[in-house]
Amino acid sequence: MQVQLINVVDKEAEEDSDFIPSDGLAYVIEFEGRRILFDSGDKGTILMHNMNLLNIDPNTLEFLVLSHSHYDHTFGIEALLDARKEVETLRIIAHPHAFQRRKAKFPLILKALLKYRMYNFGFPKLPKSKRKRLVFEPTTKPFEITPYLKTTGEIAERKEIACTIDDLKRKEGRRYVKNDLLDDLSLILKTKEGIVVICGCGHSGVLNICERAKELFPNQEIKTIIGGTHLVALTEEKDLEYVAKKLEEEYNKPLLYFSHCTGKRAIKYMTNYFGKEIVRPFKIGDILTFEVDSIV
DSSP states (O other), X not given: OEEEEEEEEOSOOOTTSOOOOOSOXXXXXXXXXXXXXXXXXXXXXXXXXXXXXXXXXXXXXXXXXOSOSOHHHHXXXXXXXXXXXXXXXXXXXXXXXXXXXXXXXXXXXXXXXHHHOOSOOSSOOOOXXXXXXXXXEEOSSOOEEEXXXXXXXXXXXXXXXXXXXXXXXXXXTTEEEEOOOTTOOOEEEEOSSOEEEEESSOTTOHHHHXXXXXXXXXXXXXXXXXXXXXXXXXXXXXXXXXXXXXXXXXXXXXXXXXXXXXXXXXXXXXXXXXXXXXXXXXXXXXXXXXXXXXXX
């Protein structure tokens, strides 16, 4: 049986395509005649435009998994709701913190307002009529979509390098507190060949995410890592070297489809370290197909 991962929103598209790139991220996962959406990108118009080009009907999406709260992964939700004319509600699976608003720390709030014209950098503020159409399912635990596809859940213990650089605060109750990014989660897919790690932003740290993947599917080798890994936060070359060596020595050089927030510098470093046969592009419209064991 096959599982397909479709890149719907990301930074890059082929030059001759009609896809619109953006700073956001959204993937569609297709399996057993079902579809789920992993993140919703930063602009609803772009999400819907690219989905239309890929012939993905928004009404066919079973639910939405949010990797975390940041606007470039959540702001496509309103347009998605508008497009779902045949379905009354949309389930959203995410960490409890993912549904909270975020604001830039002072004095960055002024820069943020000038550059983005935005006060909120977290979960979008929606009209009550649309918020009623959302079914929130917050959980800190790994969520089992199928026995071969799960979320990591909260990764609170981060023994390895984490990429939690963030200039935002999250709203908890009536006050804003430090944004610890505990809401960061990824998808883990068990295939016939081994584990596939699908990251949204990877703020937990790609090595910590790999450790959680091994906990969820013991005795399985990690074969592929896909998505945003926020390695852009690692400004010291020694840190990039540490991550690369770990991926080589402990995880036997998995395929790396790095995109989104990984950063050009980190992708260049990893490409020089591993070579282009390991570090591969994953652009809007690209589809990765994996074989999984059928569920009886």
